[in-house]
Amino acid sequence: MAVLRALLLLATVTRVLANAKYTGTGSTGLYWDCCKPSCSWTEKGPWLTHPVQTCKKDDSPLNDFTVGSACGQGGTAFVCNNQQPWAVNDTFSYAFTSTFIPGASEFDWCCSCYELTFLNGGLEGKRMIVQASNTGYDDPKRTIFGVGAPGEKDYADGCMDRYNSDGGGFLGKEGRPLTKRSDCESLPKQLQQGCFWRFDWFLDAFKPNMTFQRVKCPKALTDITGCIRDDEDKFNASAGGKTNAASTPRGDSFGLLATSLVLAAFAFAFNV
Ligand SMILES: *[C@@H]1O[C@H](CO)[C@@H](O)[C@H](O)[C@H]1NC(C)=O
Ligand SMILES: *[C@@H]1O[C@H](CO)[C@@H](O)[C@H](O)[C@H]1NC(C)=O
Numbered sequence: 001m002a003v004l005r006a007l008l009l010l011a012t013v014t015r016v017l018a019n020a021k022y023t024g025t026g027s028t029g030l031y032w033d034c035c036k037p038s039c040s041w042t043e044k045g046p047w048l049t050h051p052v053q054t055c056k057k058d059d060s061p062l063n064d065f066t067v068g069s070a071c072g073q074g075g076t077a078f079v080c081n082n083q084q085p086w087a088v089n090d091t092f093s094y095a096f097t098s099t100f101i102p103g104a105s106e107f108d109w110c111c112s113c114y115e116l117t118f119l120n121g122g123l124e125g126k127r128m129i130v131q132a133s134n135t136g137y138d139d140p141k142r143t144i145f146g147v148g149a150p151g152e153k154d155y156a157d158g159c160m161d162r163y164n165s166d167g168g169g170f171l172g173k174e175g176r177p178l179t180k181r182s183d184c185e186s187l188p189k190q191l192q193q194g195c196f197w198r199f200d201w202f203l204d205a206f207k208p209n210m211t212f213q214r215v216k217c218p219k220a221l222t223d224i225t226g227c228i229r230d231d232e233d234k235f236n237a238s239a240g241g242k243t244n245a246a247s248t249p250r251g252d253s254f255g256l257l258a259t260s261l262v263l264a265a266f267a268f269a270f271n272v
């Protein structure tokens with residue numbers, strides 16, 4: 001009896017932990033680094049198609065995913081200009097994010113799509129669907145979805161190279177981020193749309209929190225990155241973001257088996 005109860009409890013705990021990869025709460029932010037996104041490498045995910053599209057300096061597609069990032073790595077791959085956010089209406093936007101979910105890995109989130117529902121910052125009730133195109137390693141203990149939008153936290157070195165700019169637009173006056181809508185006009189023209197979005201739709205919110213839930217990727221996003229995961233059809237959004245048994249990562253099954261054996265041995269030894 002006790003063994004059975006322990007196993008049932010364990011199964012529940014394991015399910016909650018597994019789901020934490022796909023659903024939970026976290027915070028957001030804005031960034032634009034001009035670099036090759038982390039999910040643009042072939043080994044970063046289980047692709048049906050290919051990793052996140054990268055671009056050459058002139059924004060034409062660069063389809064060789066072995067080319068290194070132009071940001072300090074001697075490569076020639078940049079993020080494409082069209083991976084900026086856009087609003088569908090007042091309460092719904094699309095975007096690409098630099099993602100980090102504790103307990104998950106790039107192999108889980110790269111090119112997965114998530115619905116974000118904002119909780120504060122004046123954005124209450126607004127939603128976004130985003131595709132994880134990049135990875136944020138700033139704080140590995142927190143869930144973060146950094147929205148790729150220019151003008152708040154830019155990597156000036158990478159962007160200056162990309163746009164032959166003196167960096168003024170990227171750092172704002174005296175090295176501060178841009179603070180008002182009209183400041184967006186100091187960015188290269190190709191990057192102004194995402195900057196305007198920050199003030200028009202995102203209401204210049206500072207790191208607002210949200211709940212996230214993995215959803216099947218809309219074509220509107222995958223048409224831009226060309227990146228589709230091979231678990232998109234197996235993935236069961238109505239089960240709280242759980243993938244079905246066929247796509248459960250091996251590590252989870254091993255962990256479950258090992259912990260079950262330990263618990264069963266404990267229950268047996270102490271006759272609980
Ligand atoms: C905004 O667009 C979303 C996504 O298409 C839709 O679900 C929602 O109903 C729209 N809201 C309004 C107020 O038009
Ligand atoms: C928002 O997220 C931050 C960082 O995770 C957390 O410290 C804070 O308590 C959250 N605020 C709300 C209102 O949920």
Ligand SMILES: *[C@@H]1O[C@H](CO)[C@@H](O)[C@H](O)[C@H]1NC(C)=O
Nearest residue numbers: 234236237238239240243244
């Ligand atoms: C998806 O999950 C829901 C809720 O758990 C379940 O009723 C449904 O049968 C699942 N669908 C598939 C295809 O696994």
